[in-house]
Amino acid sequence: MATDKQIAANRRNGALSRGPKTAAGKARSSRNALKHGLAIPINRDRATARKIRRAARQIVPSAVGDAIRNAQIAAEANFELARVRAAFEAAVARMSISHMSNAGPGDTCSTG
Numbered sequence: 001m002a003t004d005k006q007i008a009a010n011r012r013n014g015a016l017s018r019g020p021k022t023a024a025g026k027a028r029s030s031r032n033a034l035k036h037g038l039a040i041p042i043n044r045d046r047a048t049a050r051k052i053r054r055a056a057r058q059i060v061p062s063a064v065g066d067a068i069r070n071a072q073i074a075a076e077a078n079f080e081l082a083r084v085r086a087a088f089e090a091a092v093a094r095m096s097i098s099h100m101s102n103a104g105p106g107d108t109c110s111t112g
Contacts, residue, residue, distance in 0.1 A: 036087040042080050052076055 002010070020026045043049040055075035060067050
């Protein structure tokens with residue numbers, strides 16, 4: 001249970017972070033989930049949907065009913081995982097490039 005002092009502090013902090021106020025800030029903020037493309041359903045792209053169906057048929061070639069639906073779910077998950085990995089690798093690459101461009105002469109990266 002939060003104390004009265006904690007509740008007051010939470011309210012003060014919350015008043016500072018209510019999101020963007022300007023139209024430009026709201027427009028920029030509305031695109032945050034689309035930067036990496038992961039908010040878009042994977043089967044929206046017809047070519048990818050065909051690849052997913054093909055992969056599901058390879059998982060269980062002669063399946064019907066629940067088996068084919070389960071294969072479809074597994075295939076979608078496999079494609080989704082590949083998409084997340086690609087987005088992660090791209091983000092890491094961007095961070096590495098950014099880090100390298102901000103490094104000064106003689107700067108080294110320490111991992112320990």
